Amino acid sequence: MALRWRISALVAAAACAVAAAVGVLVHEFSRDRELSQARESARVTLDRAAVTYTRTGEVQGSGAALDAPGLPGDLRDLVEQGHRGTEFTTGPAGPAMWAARPAGSRVLSVRVDLTTTMRDIGALDASIVVAGLITTAVVLPLGVLTAGRMSRRLRTAAGTARRIAAGDLDARIAAGPRPRDEIADISTAVDTMAGALQKRLLGEQRFTADVAHELRTPLMGLVTAAELLPEGEAAGYVRDRVRVLGTLVEELLEISRLDAGAEHADMSPCPVGPLVREVVARSRPATTVVWADDTDGDADGDAGAATVRTDSRRLERILTNLVVNAHRHGRAPVVVTVSGDGRTVTVRDHGPGYPRTLLDDGPQRFRTGARERGTGHGLGLTIALGQAQVIGATLEFGDAPDGGALATLRLPSVPPPAGADPAGLAER
Secondary structure: OOHHHHHHHHHHHHHHHHHHHHHHHHHHHHHHHHHHHHHHHHHHHHHHHHHHHHHHOOOOOOOEEEOOOOOOHHHHHHHHOOOOEEEEEEEOOEEEEEEEEEEOOEEEEEEEEOHHHHHHHHHHHHHHHHHHHHHHHHHHHHHHHHHHHHHHHHHHHHHHHHHHHOOOOOOOOOOOOOOOOHHHHHHHHHHHHHHHHHHHHHHHHHHHHHHHHHHHHHHHHHHHHHHHOOOOHHHHHHHHHHHHHHHHHHHHHHHHHHHOOOOOOOOEEEEHHHHHHHHHHHOOOOOEEEEEOOOOOOEOOOHHHOEEEEOHHHHHHHHHHHHHHHHHHOOOOOEEEEOOOOOEEEEEOOOOOOOHHHHHHOOOOOOOOOHHHOOOOOHHHHHHHHHHHHOOOEEEEEEOOOOOEEEEEEOOOOOOOOOOOOOOOOOO
16 A cells, blocks of 8 residues: 555544544543433432421422332332432433432432433534544545655655666755655755765766776877787787777777767668678677577578668677677577567577676676676676667676576667667666
8 A cells, every 4th residue: 555545544543533532532521411410400309309208298399209110229229228329220211310318118219301411412422423524524635635745755756766776867856945854854865865976976987087098098009019019929919918908998988988978879770680690700709690580489581681770880889799798708609689570689608697796786897797707897798788778779688598698689669869868877
């Protein structure tokens, strides 16, 4: 049950409980007061009748009676023992207050009819019930309105927190001016946390970009110097390391552009088949391509003719990174499967599968996640995920049922507008 309705139910229950408690108290107080007054009136009448009976031996006109037939048995027994007393009864004749005392060998009693009094108390009870219902009817909408406002504020805070978790670091609750309360404290805390997180991540992004740019100049010098080395085993090793360093610097620059939102998709019709074949042709060792129909999964040689509207350069970058990662960290055979409409591409290897940390938290830069998946700096999958978000695609990582890592790229049926900023590229 939503918090709004829980609070509303609590308000309604509280209003009903208060109305019931007040009604019971008023009923008991009114009843006790009326009975007390009737008891006192019966005693006074009985005393006057006793004086009259003592003087004249008669009780006619005094409001009392001798040996009244309707006298309660308990009260009669009390009088026969020489005592006086009163008793409230609700017999067939209606509610009444009795008072009795000894009169020689007889019983002198007075009966005060309380039918009207009890009817008035019943009417008072009905009025209290109506007043309680009216009060509940008035208080309940106010409780629903207040609970609704609280629920909306909490939902806004939760939605903003989810947007921040998804990578929108500019999201803020920005609660309007209002008296301080717990929800306002939560909103302020979330906004403060988002600001601190954004500041820290922007600082890390600037540092990454600055480092990559600063490394570019000495790297160019290293490339030139490596080309001037005489041929030999040492020169080949140096050139290989320089090439690896150059790739790392270029990837760092690409990540910095993705983090800054400077990457924008250039949408155009793209034949998926030739692009996949080109990516596979560059991979070493060879990679298997499977063209599968979306509905029945049968092999279809014409499936590679599908054309989608996307950014072909970025799509090629994504697929290249996925295939390279599969060869580097998995085991052969590596299989690329393209759906019949060309909008779903999967890359699967037959190695140990993705590490649990990657499946739970997504790709993380400078972390490969598991020793058995080999060495690397963890930027390839990070770049693939970022480029997928630029073109509006979804990239999911999982493990195949019969073993091996499985990456699934799904292109949107309607591509994002040009200039759309990627989201969620911050390191998690």
